Amino acid sequence: MQTVDLRFWRVWVDEQGVSHQTRHAFNDHKQSVFAEGATPLWNAIHYTGPATIITLILMPGDLKDWHENPRPQWIIPLNGTWCVETMDGCIVEMGPGEISFGGDQGTLNNKGHRSWAVGDTPVELMLIQVSEPPPWNPCNPMS
Template sequence: MRRFLLSLTVTFALVTYAHEALAADPEPPTTYYWHNWTDHNGISHMTRCPFHNYILKTMSKPAGPQWQDRLKEEQAQVISTVQPAHWDGSWHPDPKVQWIIPLKGTWYVTAMDGTRVEMGPGDVSLGEDQMSRKDSKGHIGHFAGNVGDDAVTLMVIQTSETPTVDKPCRFN
């Protein structure tokens, strides 16, 4: 009987917590990522895109519910990289469709259309400029580098996605 009451108490607490979480946050959030994509002319662009298909559920019981936007389930390689101070990425396309998340420091990406975006911890970027073509200046893909005098630590998640053309914000 004691075990039953304890189980009932825990279940009630979890249901109450889930209900309170729903009451406190009834609307799904919208968060953003930067998408480095290529148009049909082979020119890369940076577009701010929303994540907004969130559902509230637990990832692993008995953890409470949290908002989740599951993009796609597939194989991925996770790489931690530290770019030395004053790192210069020159003009290059991303090697694979990859998510890039700054963990420490600030870095920038300049697309072929001239758009430059600086990103630091809390920002997310999707690199998908593999289909870009050299322009009249010899630029291809994007130019990246570090901001300031410190090293930049990034988490890179390379996917098995096939690169697309003319599909900015394709994960929304």
């Protein structure tokens, strides 16, 4: 049977309070009817709690200071390119349609990460803040 995974970046904190970024995946997709009357498609439910949706615009050349994500949140670039650097020195560049989970609350000295827009155009981000991080925090990274 075929399986389908949707990959995302995860910002998380280790036992020493250092933030990291690793690649993970939504998995357990099954082919079934998602909406009555539609043909079956691959789907899986990953979160069912309350959420807040926020949009942000980062301007070119504006390097953000080190900070933690204010709440556990999914971050999806809509337009432009965005970079995130974690305390371990990992820098990840993401563009439209890529996904990152910001779960770096509780880092050493509240350092967390820093981020910036790449290039000459603003980056538009959609954030989906959740009350609790997913139960797989931290999870086993994908290769």
